[in-house]
Amino acid sequence: MELDSVQDSQDLSELHKLEFAHSILGKRSALKEQELLPHLKELHQKLKELEQGAVDLESLSTVANDLTSTQILKNSSKMVTAVAACCLADILRLYAPEAPYSNLQLKKIFNFFVSNLSQFGKEDEDLFQYHFYLLESLATVKSFIIISDLDNADEITLPVFDEFFKAGSNPSLPKNVQVCMTDIMTQIIDEVGTSAQEIIEIILDQFVKHEKTPTVPSYLMAAEVCSICAPILQRRVCQYFSDILLSVSNAEGTEELEELRKAHDLIIKVNAVVPDLLLNVLPLVQEEMKLDQANVRQIATETMGKLFMHPESNISEKYPTIWKTWFGRKDDKLVHLRVRWLEMCVDIYKNHAESIPEITECIKLKLSDPDEKVRAIACKIIGEIMAGCDLKHIDKSLLELVDGRTKDKKNSVRVQAMKTMGSIYNEYYASIQENEKMAVQKLGWIPNSLFSRVYTGDASVLMTLQDTLLAYIFPYDEDDQQRTERLVTVVESLEEKQKLAFTAIIRKQQRFNDDLQKYVRMCEDEVSGMTTDHEETSNDEFMKYLAAHFADRPRTFNALRAFLIRKNSRDIKLLKNSIRTDHDYKQLYKSKDKLIANLNEDQAGTVEIFQAIINRACPLIVNKACITHLLKMAKEPKGRRQTALSQKALTAQSILKEISITYPVMYEGCLTEITKGIMNDKDNIAAEEELELLAELSKSNPGHRKYDGNLIKRLRSYVVDGKVSQANLASVILGNMKNADRSMADLVESLSDGLSLKTRNLLSTLTSLSQFALYTPQLLTPYIDLIVKFVEEDLLKTPTKSYTESNPEWVAYDKLPELSKQKITGVRLLVNYLTACRNEMEPEEHIITKTFSILWDLLERTCDGALTDNTNSAETSHLRLGASQAIVKLTHYEKYLNELTVPKFERLSYTLQDTCFYVRLEFAEFLMKGLQTEQIHPRYYSLLFICAHEPEESLLKQIRSFMQKRLSSLEIKQAESTVLDSSLVRLIHLLAHHPDFTITTEDLMVFAQYIRFFLSCVATAENVSFLYHIVQKIKLSKDMVSAELSDNSYVLSDMTSLLIKYKCKESSWPLNAYAGHVTLQSKLYKSLPPGAVQNETMEKSYLPQAFIEKLEEEERRKLGDKRARTSVVGANKRTKV
Structure with missing residues (x-):
């Protein structure tokens, strides 16, 4: 016991005592600052020097007690309170772990600390040192742990x-x-364990306040606190969000939804800093994604999408069930949620490679979503995810599905699909141009696909295609050479059908350019005040015609009219300059951009439409500036061995040829270079490209071009001694030059004189004469009798022996024997002569009669006859085809119309049932092209229905598609003969006069197919009553060509009526009485006398009962098959989640 006392005495003697002799309290009132402050500073210094655990605590009791006095804690001097706080912090340090104060005193002391610490950033430098000392001491000693036992420590x-x-x-x-x-x-947070949710709010609020300035200390401190204390804060954070989400998730009001959105935004912000803090929060969001409330579900889905898309996120791996729930929202019943879901996939795809396969498959499915908005956004995001993507990661199959959407029924989807296709091609064009194998294989096909859309014929599709081509396939580029090389690269990648589409676009552009130039002249007349009332009406009609080229006709018409009445001379001139074909690329763009800028100032509503109008007419794809570069590319060496360079040269030549046909004015200034190529041809074996260009340019301006003597001499040598192709082109050039009717007379005479089968270069001679006949027919008039006689009696009557056992029905023209080519060219010569004489010249009547007699006779030359005679079968096919085409072409002119009687018209229809497929194909395509361009009479629509039994499905499909587009949308005009009714009337008349027509059940079933084919192409719910009325009118008429065959028409009338009824039943169309009046073709039918005759005819059924029964049985079977297919489809339908 004594030993312990001694030891304690020794320990006490080793402890340091505070030696402070001053009092910091006044006896009656607080000491003044100048007296108190030095004492406090001295005390602070002495306390600071004392070490914890090495001080006699009894020596501290007085100052410890005095420091809690109101005189100190409530002192008005900031410096006094700062130093006093430091002293109190030292007291707590020296007394630790116990404090020499009551709970009430501790509460006052810590409030005093907080008051001082709140001065950071507001104090001067002297105060800062004391405040920092206080802060550092409290942090180091962990003094705040003391308050854990206090009541209401949260205060x-x-x-x-x-x-x-x-x-x-x-x-x-x-x-x-x-x-x-x-x-x-x-x-x-760790030691005191405060339960105040307000602290969580304060911490999380820092992420909201300083989101845009994450380097601010508050943001950094909040992030650090959350990171260190994440395990403790997880539950509290979850409770915080749970309280908010539960309080507003069931409400649909604007304010509640805004609060919910704020809470979700905070979740996103927290995730970006301390994702671990959300351990228990994300399952809450997962549940929200399953709720019925649409707004809540969308907000939750967007939140998770943003969390998943973060580059450093691993949430999908940590929470696979949440990922699965979120992924399921792709099929949400809300369209805008499916759209938003797809939009969020872009960054997930880019930032998380592991998700690519799953997202790709989903996007593929969404391209077929029932809603157009979803399909459109699916197309859009494919473009976004492939932007900047490594070529090896581009999924070609995905692009092919986007390509399919360019044919979507909805315009919004088509627009986005084409934009995506075009933008991807544009982004990787450099690699394609460099012929990188992977780029060409994955993306080089895009222009080919886009040009395929030309064949839809839909105005909105064509407008979208036009915008896509100019924005992405042929984008703005001031460098003429680079732009020309790109043009060649694109065209070279096209297949033959798509090259025709490219040509069609250029030619449509040229035609619209002509129309728009006429519109410009209208605007100029309007400014000058020269427009009459009649012209105003005509102008409106013309503007309606222009507007018909666009999908939104009313809006386009209004834009054109607004520009017209605006009478702005400056902008009219800009419009004129923006579509001039003789301006170069930069001039066109400068005028166009200036015009659009001007319209934006006072006619902003018309800008979009005018942009489309100008793009339709402005020659931006091919233009004057690219001619020189194309000529250079076309001269690259060409040989038998196809190289990339030679292929580009051939493509450049084809583009040059198209420009020479469509925009010959662009060649002005380049003629010298073209003629130089012809003159440099020393051996008469080259320069065909230049000849072809010059020939096209000559045709564009006939009778006006003058050439020097040396060039004419060279051209004449081609005619006499050149190849057939050279003679052909040279004759075109010479026949169209100035004063050709005089300067070429001797040449034509020498070619025509003494024509015989032994004439040297007979094919070249006939070819040249054929061109002179077309362009200078007056030169051939003196010799035309001899030429006709030679063709008819010498050329066509000379048999062409077949030297092959197979003797095929068709071979290409180039593979025909020389004599066959001579016959074809001889016939063409006669046809060209009549074509050239259609207007001003009057050929002798016997020449017309003889030529048509030859043509009709050629239709009778059959392959079977050739096989029997052992003559060339393919020759007869070419001659039948050529004769058929010539008859159609010539009888389009008024002068020769009498040569096409009704029986001959019906005879012409048999060409579409020719034994040779190529004859049928070529003649059908000839008719379709002529009808589409209105170069032949609409009567030929009826001929095409004769193809109903065409065995080649591809041709039948082509004809059906053409007819559906051309005829089904035609308007029915009261009291007028229309294409619609005349086609049906002519078809029935054709069938009634067909040599195979009988009223046996078997034959009638065959003929029913013609009517079915017609109805499948033409009939709609809107016109079916009209068609039925036409058929009834036929039954009230008699055949004007052969009255004895009227019954055949009545049989076909009853058959058509029955098939129309079946069609209406099958399609659920009403068949109402047609209220209008229709007059049938007078050359085919004439009304029966009213009364008993008409009544008898109408009441009588001309169809055999056996046929009716068989037709009904067939229709029942078809209806049953249709119902079966419908039930299967219905069973396989899946309901969207």
């Missing part, structure tokens, strides 16, 4: 967090202060 800790984060809003807050504040806050 102290809450202001601590509040004041620390306020101080942290100052960007210049020192780093060491931040560290200490962060330490204190983490100590409070």
